[in-house]
Amino acid sequence: MSRLWIFAARDLRRLAADRRALVVNLALPLVLTSVMGLSFGGGIFGKKGISAIPVAIVAADLPEPLRERLLEGLRESGFFAPTWADSAQADALVRAGDVAAAIVLPSGALDSFFNADSLVIEVWKDPASDVKAGIVQEIVQRGVLRLQAGEAAYRALWPQDVVLAAADSVALADMFRGGLGDLWRNLRDPDTAGTQARAVDFLARQIDHHLALGRVLSRPTVGLVVADRVPGAGNGGRETNLFDYFLPSFAVFFLMFAVAAGARDLHRERARRTLQRQLLGPGPAWPVVAGKWVAAVIQGVGMLGVLLLAGAVLFRVNLGPDPWTLPVVVLLTCTAAAGVFMLMALLVRTEKALDNLSTAVILVSAMLGGNFMPLDNLPAWSRSVGQLFFNYWANLSFTRVIGADGSLVDVATPLLVLGIGSLVLLAAVLVLFDARVRKGGWT
Amino acid sequence: MIEVRDLVKKYGPQKAVDGVSFDVARGELFGLLGPNGAGKTTTIGVLSTLLRADGGQVRIGGHDVATAPSAVRRLIGVVPQEIALYTDLNARDNLVFWGRLHGLGGAALNRRVEELLVLADLADQARRRVETFSGGMMRRLNLVAGLIHQPEVLFLDEPTVGIDAQARSRILELIADLGRQGLTVIYTTHYLEEAEQLCDRIGVIDRGRLVALGDKESLIGQIGDVDLIRLAIPADRHEAFTAACLGWEGCVGVGERRGRIEVRARDGGQLLPHIQAWLEAGGVPLEQLEVERPNLETLYLNLTGRGLREEAP
Known part of the structure; x- marks a missing residue:
């Protein structure tokens, strides 16, 4: 078993054992989106929507x-x-x-x-x-x-x-x-x-x-x-539904909190000294943080997957024209989110500082990146600034796939941004963590 | 097994460890004794490769910790002062994780985990979440987690902090067993009775400096066969008592600490009648009187002017 997977499996096992985290990460978003679905989406409970x-x-x-x-x-x-x-x-x-x-x-x-x-x-x-x-x-x-x-x-x-x-x-x-x-x-x-x-x-x-x-x-x-x-203009006459937008955008919103909690665990492990104990194992330091990143990505994919599937089953949310476009969007959304919050965790000194920073970033990026309001309804300046945040590109991808039945080609640009952003963020996380460990700042 | 030469570690301009040198032989149980903030944990941090030294050299098993940290890590196990466990996992899963981290797997890992659960007396609690454990159980699991990969050297950083006397006694028995099995142990503590009970040799550390080093007998011998008498009397009579005491035969010195008089005497029993007579003659009320035989506490007091329970400045 590779060291990276040992760390990731440990975090996933801890997550599975944490009933409160399951409620916060899965049940709560599911309930909230269901309420939204009943308000806007209808689905098996009757067609409503716009x-x-x-x-x-x-x-x-x-x-x-x-x-x-x-x-x-x-x-x-x-x-x-x-x-x-x-x-x-x-x-x-x-x-x-x-x-x-x-x-x-x-x-x-x-x-x-x-x-x-x-x-x-x-x-x-x-x-x-x-x-x-x-x-x-x-x-x-x-x-x-x-x-x-x-x-x-x-x-x-x-x-x-x-x-x-x-x-x-x-x-x-x-x-x-x-x-x-x-x-x-x-x-x-x-x-x-x-x-x-x-x-x-x-x-x-x-x-x-x-x-x-x-x-x-x-x-x-x-x-x-x-x-x-208009029927025939792209989505075969399927009814447009606000829930199609807000299901993924709220899922991304909750994803940010879940991934931020995963990043916060880095500080908790440091305070509990389990981080230092891991660093005493053989081999390089980077798998320690990379394993947390992998666990956060898997957690995010699971969370978004469950919410989107629930939306599809309960509220007939469109999952795109083919079986691979939406999973790719979900995966790259999660890799970017994990990178953002892991990097933030490494940039601050304490868990409390991370809490404050991540809450501010989540709220601001949610407002500017279209988690509270459809992207097209945001003012131009907000859309421009929103492009600095990963969730803007995630929301844009979901809108095109779920809202307009777009394929991989239709979401190529936002996926490229998310993909490149994920790689850059992950590289920054690994380099920064290694530097912190070498300087003894995390030990 | 362990060679430490002129070790220096700074945090900013402040030296947390200042020129510490000592050796530990294979199979030896070595105690590093000092109050909180004396530099014990920092020393362990450098020895265990977690911290980089600013000066000096440390070799463990022949490997330099600065240039061959991976080789050193294969030899050492570390039990930190904190409960460095996943309290949201059960005892077994914790040990399995730490074992996998050190490259164990399959039947060998399972066997080792079972051995350690038995050693920690937790075999019947293996599936219980660690967060439901008592402080003593957590400490024992914390300790055996450092043994998962069968290290040759074990660093124990204050492993009995925050637990009751009974739990502490079980931990100390466990460590003594490990010592008897030939494990090289460096044990930091500010409890002198633990150091006295467990350790073959003791280094006394204060303000980052090693102020004494040797086995218990030789250390105590450094202060000679001198008893310590502590007595509490009204403050306005201290001066008069000091003057009188210095004239009595057997009195080595008189001082004042924390509002009490401290008298060092070659034989405390001989001096007590003098004290009693002086008190009765002057009608001085006696609030407290203690006589202490020479021990590491008196040594530490002699060397640093402070008690082991006091924080380093």
Whole structure:
């Protein structure tokens, strides 16, 4: 048995014997994530999630074909359960808590849009449904931003003759003849009823184009991207679920505490003199700390594995498109986490100092690295700073695999960062430990 | 077996060990006696390769601890002052871990573990978590863990700290057995009775310096056949008592320590009637009186001016 494995096996045996550690590392995260799953995920206990967020849509003067198209689009987005309502009904529904929010397009909204006039879309939120209403507001805000950006690009890049050429009949072309503003008026003209459906379809495609352009021109900051959730656009129409994000992000959060506890054990062993006793064994010193690192990695892989499997079984969390991508993400997340906290343990003199430092690092990195809030919803500065922490890259990998069914290719960059980071951190841990032992600082 | 020459170890500008030299023969039980902070543990740290010396030379079994630490480690076992065990594991698992660390495995390891559990009188407690053990049981397990790889030299750093008299007695018996089996032992303690009972030779260490070295008889002989009389009387009568005492036959010296008078006398029994008469004549109340035969405590007191239970400054 190699010395490294002797040390790792010892730590794992101690962990298995420690019922309190099992509760803190496994049972507690499992309970908390289950509560989250029941709140957001549904799973075997019934489907919930963002797709079930009830919203009322108020857009009184939309013609019927466009209205149907809008409702269909909202349903297909995977986020909303929309209900058509007039202004008064929507107000009542929100107040009664029957819907989380109402999206209100004012009268003449499309006139304003096509004529480039000021257009204000309102979101009425149910204060008792803060999270879901906030999500609705967030999505609408992102949509508006993209429409604005797309509108500008559309007008600049899409000459009217292209629009006219695209319209494949005289009647349809007539509807566009006066430009986008006339199209809207023509759509309400009973004389053009025969071509209205095709015109609406064409218009819808133009709006999709708006959105696509907007997506190109706006910064890719949207967390819950409607277009990405359209069936056939990548995840086969599987419903998007906040739990898909928060299960791994909370698991990584708990992983940090578990690995920090493993690193803290280095100081406890030093105080108890078991560390010194190990250093009296034959052979070099590095397997002593490398064994702790291996044990922390195995502990982390077990912890994340159990949580993700529980999420998959209980709440139908997606485990990725193949059997190897997620395990690789889990493994590299754990190697990086173990490296970070082992290095911190070696940089401080006492267990108490390590406690203070690791708690601060965990909380700050969790905030900036997307453990408390989806990465796409974080401000740009936070995402920039968050990239300094391993959990940012772990969360990004999990989001791409679990949230967007991404394969190894899709997570190549974050995995590369985690992999290289793990190697650098491990090398630093081994060198620093050896230096500490040689100088007698740890004996 | 062990040669220590002019050993120096500093922590910053302060010398924790200052020019210590001694030899220990194979199979000898050598005691390093001194109060807390005297430099005993630091000396053991250097001898056991855990600490690097700042000066001097240490050789164990012919190997230099500075240049051949691995060879030295194969020869030595160390029992630290602390309970250096995994208290969340059971006794057997602890010994198995330490055995594997030293390259043992399979049947040989199992056999050795069983031997040591019997030696520590813990065979029937092998599956119990160490955290449920009494202080004495922990100490015995701590001790035998240092023997797992059958070392030729054993360093015992205050192995009886914090346990009751009965548990201490069992530990001392165990160590005496090891000595009889031919193991070379360096035993640090601040309990002089342990050093007197166990050790073939004793080095007295104070403030990092070895102030005396030899077997018990020769050390005590250094202070001669002088008894120590301690008496407590009112402080305002100390001066008068000292003046009177120095005039009595057999009085070697008088001093004052911790509010008590200390009289060194060639024969304490001869001096006692003088003391009694002086007290009665002056109507001086006697609060306490002790007579002590020469021992390592008096030696230590003579050499350092402090008792063994006092911390080194």
